Amino acid sequence: MAMRSALGRARGIGSAKDGFHHWWIERLSAIALVPLTLWFASAVISVAGADYATFSAFLAKPWNAGLMICFICAGFLHGKMGMEVIVEDYVEPRCVQVAVRIFLNIAVYVLGVISVVSVLTVAVRG
Amino acid sequence: MVQFVLPRNSRVKPGKSHKAPAGAKNVKEFHIYRYDPDEKKNPTLDIFEVDLDEIGPMVLDALLKIKDDIDPTLTFRRSCREGICGSCAMCIDGINTLACLKPIADVKGPVKIYPLPHLEVIKDLVCDLDHLYAQYASIEPWMKTKTPMPKQERLQSPEEREKLDGLWECVLCFCCATSCPSYWWNGHRYLGPSILLQAARWVMDTRDEGQGERLDDLEDPFKLYRCHTILNCVKACPRGLNPAKAIADLKVLMMERIL
Structure with a gap:
C-alpha cells in the first residue's frame, strides 16, 4: 500500500537538469535535413538509371561525398532522437523501455558508421 | 502509461433512460456518464430528455435541471456558473470545457457528457484531481x-x-x-x-x-x-x-x- 503524499509523488526524485540539449539537437538536425533532403532528392534524380562508374564518379567529388555523409549523419541523429521520444512515450514497462533505448542507440551508431564508411569506400576506391 | 483500450471494469455500458414530461415541446437528449463507486458495476451512459424551454442556455443549466428534478444522485462539481471557478470542467461533445460556458445550442444532436479524460473517476462527473x-x-x-x-x-x-x-x-x-x-x-x-x-x-x-x-x-x-x-x-x-x-x-x- 502506497502511503506517500500526493506532493511527494509529484515532486518525485526531482528534475534531471537535462532535456534542453536533446530538444535543441532534434531541432537543429531537423533544420539541417531540409536542404540536405532536397539535395539528396536532386542527387538521386541526377544519377537515376546511371551505371556504377557514373555513380562512383559522382560520389568521388568532395562536395557530393561530404553532403552525402552530412545527410546520413543528420538523418540517423534525427531519427535516433525522434525514436527515443516515441519509445519514452509509448513503451512500457520501464525495463523494456531502457532495453529498447540501448538497442536503438547501438543500432543507429553501427548503421551510421557502416553507411559513412560505405560512402567513403565508393568515393575513394571508385 | 499508454492505454488504447479502457480496462474491462471501466467500459461504459448502456444505462437508464429518463423521458421528458408529457407536453414538452423543445426536447434535447443528454447522454451522461454515470459511475457509482458503491455499486461494483461498470459505468453506464444514462439518457435524460430535458425540455430546453424550462432551462437556461448552458449545459450546466441542463445538469442542474436534471439534478433538481429528474435524478438527485447525479454528481458533478459546480460553483460560480460564470467561468471563474473552473469547477464544472468536463468533456462535452468530445471537447473538454466548462459546462457553465458551453451553450447547449452549440451541440448538434444529443449532448454527450463525460468526466475529464484519463483521470480516476470518483463519482459520475467528478474526477480525482x-x-x-x-x-x-x-x-x-x-x-x-x-x-x-x-x-x-x-x-x-x-x-x-x-x-x-x-x-x-x-x-x-x-x-x-x-x-x-x-x-x-x-x-x-x-x-x-x-x-x-x-x-x-x-x-x-x-x-x-x-x-x-x-x-x-x-x-x-x-x-x-x-x-x-x-x-x-x-x-x-x-x-x-x-x-x-x-x-x-x-x-x-x-x-x-x-x-
Missing part, C-alpha cells in the same frame, strides 16, 4: 524573493505587468491537461499544460527573484519537454488561453541561458 493539485504545489506558486521586504508593495511597470497577460487568467480547471495525450501517457512525470502555464506565470513575473531556480526545476525530459506541441490544450482552454505558447516561452528561456 489530487495529483494535478500536487503538481501545482510542486512548482511553488508563490513569489520568491531575496530582496528584503520593502516598506510598500514590490513595484512593476505596466510593460512588465503585461507579460503576465494570458497567464494569470488560468482558473486551474485542467481542461487542457486532460486533453493532452502526452499528459495522458506520462502525467505522473510530465507537468502538463495547465501546470506549465502556471509555472510560466511565476517565471515571467518580474517581481519574482527565483527565475533561475524555477527553470532548474523545470529542465527535465519529462516535466517540461514531454510537450510535443500537439496543441489540444489551446483548443480545449475555455478561457481562450494558449498554454502551448507559455510552454514555448519556457523553452526559449531555457535556450537563452544556455546559448
